[in-house]
Ligand code: F6R
C-alpha cells in the first residue's frame with residue numbers, strides 16, 4: 001500500500017551539497033520511503049456465492065438480492081464500503097464493492113459473508129433450491145477464500161478516469177477466463193494496442209496459478225507466450241489469476257481462482273468465476289477486452305458441472321441457465337470508478353454485435369448435446385473425479401475380471417507432475 005522508492009547514496013551525503021528547500025523535499029521523500037505517506041488507493045472487490053436459487057439451479061430470487069443489498073447498504077452508510085452493486089448471473093449472487101481497505105481485508109470479507117448468510121436465510125425461508133450451497137462453513141474465519149465464495153479483488157490508484165469491466169459467469173469454472181484473458185493481454189490479433197500503442201507495447205506479465213498445488217508462477221508475454229499457453233491450455237488446473245502491465249507492474253486484471261469442488265473434495269456446483277479488467281489509457285481498450293468473448297469457446301461446466309459447452313455472453317436480462325442447465329452464461333458490466341464511487345453499470349453484452357456469437361453458441365450447444373454422455377461433451381476422467389460419477393463407477397469395480405494374456409498399458413516414457 002505504501003509508495004516504494006530507493007536512494008542510491010546515503011541522505012547525509014546528499015544533504016551537504018543541497019540547500020534547505022531541497023532538504024525539505026528529501027525529508028518528505030524519506031517519509032514516503034518509510035511508508036509514512038500512503039498513496040490513496042481504491043479497492044474493487046467482487047465476491048460471489050450460490051446461496052440458493054429459484055426452480056433448480058436456475059436464477060437468483062429477487063428477495064435474496066434484496067437481503068444482500070440491505071447488508072451492503074448498511075455498511076455503506078457506516079462508511080465501511082464506499083459503494084456497491086448487487087447482481088446475479090444464473091444462480092450466483094454477485095457482490096461488487098469498493099472501499100479503501102485493500103485486498104483480502106477481513107472486514108470486507110466478513111461483510112460479504114454476512115450478506116451471503118442473510119441472503120441464504122431468506123433462501124431457506126422461501127425453500128429455494130440448494131439454499132446456502134456455497135457456504136461450506138458455519139463460521140467466518142477472517143477470509144472468505146476457502147469457505148466457498150469466489151473472490152476477485154484489485155487495489156489501484158485511480159486514474160483521472162478509471163473504466164473497468166467486471167465479468168461474471170455461471171455454470172463454468174475459473175479457467176474459462178484463460179482464453180479470453182490471454183487474448184486480451186497477449187494476442188496482437190485480438191488487441192491492436194499491443195502492436196500500435198507504445199503504452200501497451202512492452203506487454204504484460206501473467207500470474208498463473210496451479211489450483212491443485214496452491215502455487216503460482218509469473219510469466220511474461222510476449223517472450224514466454226508459449227510457456228504460458230503450455231500451462232493455461234489445461235484450464236481445470238492452471239488459471240490466469242492476475243495480469244500486470246510489464247513496464248510498471250500496474251495491476252491490469254484479476255480472476256477468482258476458487259474451485260469449490262477441490263475445496264470440498266466433492267461436487268458442490270461448478271466454481272462459477274468472476275474477473276475484473278481495467279480498460280483504456282495504457283490498458284486494452286474496452287472493445288479489445290470484449291473482443292475475445294465474440295468467440296463462444298468451449299468451457300467445462302454446464303449440466304452437473306460435467307460437460308463442455310460454449311460460453312455464451314448475454315445481457316443481464318438473459319443471465320439465467322435454462323437449456324440443459326445452461327449453456328454456460330457470461331455477463332459483463334462496465335463501470336467508471338470515481339473516488340471509489342461506482343458509476344454505471346453499462347450492460348456490455350446487451351448489443352446486437354454479439355447476436356452472431358450467441359447464435360453460434362446455440363449451434364455449438366446443439367452439436368455438443370448430440371454427443372449425449374460421450375466425451376468430449378462429457379468431461380474427461382480427471383474432472384469427473386469431483387462429480388458424482390465415481391460412486392456409480394465404484395459399483396462396477398468388482399465385476400471386472402482379468403483377461404488372460406492381455407497387455408497392460410506401459411507408463412509414459414516421460415512423466416511429469418505438472419500435468
Ligand atoms: C451445475 C449445476 C446443475 C446441477 C444439476 C443437478 O453447476 O448446478 O447443473 O448440477 O441441476 O442438481 P441436483 O444434483 O441438485 O439435482
Ligand code: MG
Nearest residue numbers: 050057091269
Ligand atoms: Mg446452484
Ligand code: MG
Nearest residue numbers: 091170171272
Ligand atoms: Mg452457479
